[in-house]
Amino acid sequence: MSDRYFLDTNILVYSFDETDRRKREGARELIAAALEGAGTISFQVVQEFLNVALRKFARPMTIDEAQDYLDAVLVPLCRVHSEPDLYREALAARLRWRFSFYDSLIVAAALRSGCDILYSEDLQHGQQLGRVTVMDPFQAT
Secondary structure (H helix, E strand, O other): OOOOOOOOHHHHHHHOOOOOHHHHHHHHHHHHHHHHEEEEEEEHHHHHHHHHHHHOOOOOOOHHHHHHHHHHHHHHHEEOOOOOOHHHHHHHHHHHHHOOOOHHHHHHHHHOOOOEEEOOOOOOOEEEOEEEEEEEOOOOO
């Protein structure tokens, strides 16, 4: 295994969660390791995160804060970009695993990026999706 992983949007969101210290710290550790080369995200994660951060955080990010986070974290981690073949792969994932289109797009991006692990709490922990294993980093062991 290459130990490369893909971060779903909820991991980034939890890194700002002031109500759950365990999730916040776990998410921050995953993001820090990702920035050292272990992890990646897609354009979809960038879009979803910025939407949540600007609109739904208890204290929404300012535009300047969002720009700083974009430059420091999101852009360096974003290695999967929008293109027709990715949408085709997402449609195939939707057909195969019966996920929503947006979850299928996350799965397609994780597969395309060559990751072994997809960190998300939105999908079934331990589920094997091709070569990618879904892991909920917040699931109690």
